[in-house]
Amino acid sequence: MRMPPLKLHRWSRAEYDRLIARGAFDPDDRIELLDGLMVAKEPQGSWHAATVSHVHGVLQRAFGRAYHVRANAPIAL
Structure with a gap:
């Protein structure tokens, strides 16, 4: 059975900042916004x-x- 492609939401910087301001993430959450997608930091x-x-020194x-x-x-950015 073929799965339909995933539909991804691209977040704007303003939307991401509002989520942070509203406490959607804990301070320890390692999440970043890359090209509109929320990605877990390694x-x-x-x-x-x-x-x-x-x-850095070089x-x-x-x-x-x-x-x-x-x-x-x-x-x-």
Whole structure:
């Protein structure tokens, strides 16, 4: 039996912010909005943290003060 395709709702940034403001998620929930879809964030272990730290330093040295390098910081686009 063939299943019909899933119908996904693409959330706007404003809708997502309203859900957060209304307490739809717990502070410990690891959820992010990517291209309108709510996605569970993957846990980050020590290998990931060390790699991000290393790459952050490499990019800062490569670009100097001309650019601001952010690592693991939330950003709303």
